[in-house]
Amino acid sequence: MTSVSIPIDSGFVIRYIDAGNALPDIRALKPVMLERLALGPGMRLLELGCGAGDDARASARHLRGDGRVVGIDAVATLVAEATRRSLGSHLPVEFRVGDALALDLPDGTFDRCRIERLLMHVDGDPARAVAEAARVLRPGGRAVVFDFDWDAFVIDGADREVTRRIVRSFSDGIRNGWVGRALPRLVADAGLEDVTVLPHGVAIPYDFFGWLVSSHLDSALAAGLFTPTELIAWWDQLDAAHAGGGFFAALLGFVVTGTKPTDGARGRP
Numbered sequence: 001m002t003s004v005s006i007p008i009d010s011g012f013v014i015r016y017i018d019a020g021n022a023l024p025d026i027r028a029l030k031p032v033m034l035e036r037l038a039l040g041p042g043m044r045l046l047e048l049g050c051g052a053g054d055d056a057r058a059s060a061r062h063l064r065g066d067g068r069v070v071g072i073d074a075v076a077t078l079v080a081e082a083t084r085r086s087l088g089s090h091l092p093v094e095f096r097v098g099d100a101l102a103l104d105l106p107d108g109t110f111d112r113c114r115i116e117r118l119l120m121h122v123d124g125d126p127a128r129a130v131a132e133a134a135r136v137l138r139p140g141g142r143a144v145v146f147d148f149d150w151d152a153f154v155i156d157g158a159d160r161e162v163t164r165r166i167v168r169s170f171s172d173g174i175r176n177g178w179v180g181r182a183l184p185r186l187v188a189d190a191g192l193e194d195v196t197v198l199p200h201g202v203a204i205p206y207d208f209f210g211w212l213v214s215s216h217l218d219s220a221l222a223a224g225l226f227t228p229t230e231l232i233a234w235w236d237q238l239d240a241a242h243a244g245g246g247f248f249a250a251l252l253g254f255v256v257t258g259t260k261p262t263d264g265a266r267g268r269p
């Protein structure tokens with residue numbers, strides 16, 4: 001297995017991943033993806049960008065017989081945390097360090113592949129990761145992918161132009177900020193068929209919003225994209241809205257599924 005340990009502050013990242021997964025609309029996403037995975041007895045599921053492994057474990061509970069989940073993540077400390085959280089669970093799940101852009105796995109070995117909020121972060125072409133997922137699926141196997149489109153980040157800010165500039169700079173600061181809108185195309189281009197698309201919005205509560213955007217805005221301020229006056233006024237208005245119970249921000253993502261053709265003559269090249 002390729003070792004691609006990304007250097008990060010894993011304590012922060014684990015808390016951040018857990019906080020993201022605790023958001024009500026992310027919790028609501030999980031059963032939607034599970035339903036689309038249509039897991040059955042004996043299936044092998046690959047979870048790419050598994051983080052702390054909670055979804056891999058939840059999926060493993062739906063496998064019977066000799067079914068198995070393999071979770072892959074680029075960050076060794078997340079793989080260690082996922083393994084630690086699974087100790088004593090007796091679930092058929094294992095975690096490995098690996099790179100979604102170059103999977104050290106043979107062709108055609110998985111029945112299902114689940115990918116949630118990975119592609120926006122991959123340090124390379126997300127099409128490559130989707131192609132890798134398609135490669136390791138068996139004919140008839142299915143991929144279920146979810147990701148956000150960061151230009152579809154709606155924030156009820158009072159200053160429309162500053163809000164638009166903030167959304168735009170934030171989206172441009174995400175490695176693959178437009179991957180949400182590209183997902184149906186990426187899945188089809190990887191040769192998967194019967195592509196379905198389900199938009200799924202995620203309301204962002206004020207506390208998480210602050211966590212999400214403040215470090216980006218610090219960098220944007222340092223880069224001269226905004227004046228301190230603009231940002232202070234913008235935050236003041238959001239603080240006041242929050243204090244009055246009127247803060248609102250939400251982000252749009254897409255659940256996209258595709259199935260690997262069983263007939264080698266079908267599918268896009």
Ligand SMILES: C[S@@+](CC[C@H](N)C(=O)[O-])C[C@H]1O[C@@H](n2cnc3c(N)ncnc32)[C@H](O)[C@@H]1O
Nearest residue numbers: 049050051073074075099100116117118121122
């Ligand atoms: C936003 S987190 C989502 C984690 C998990 N899917 C979840 O929903 O809780 C993105 C994950 O993708 C992983 N990741 C980023 N680039 C990767 C790559 N090239 N290969 C594998 N994992 C990667 C990160 O380490 C992180 O765990």
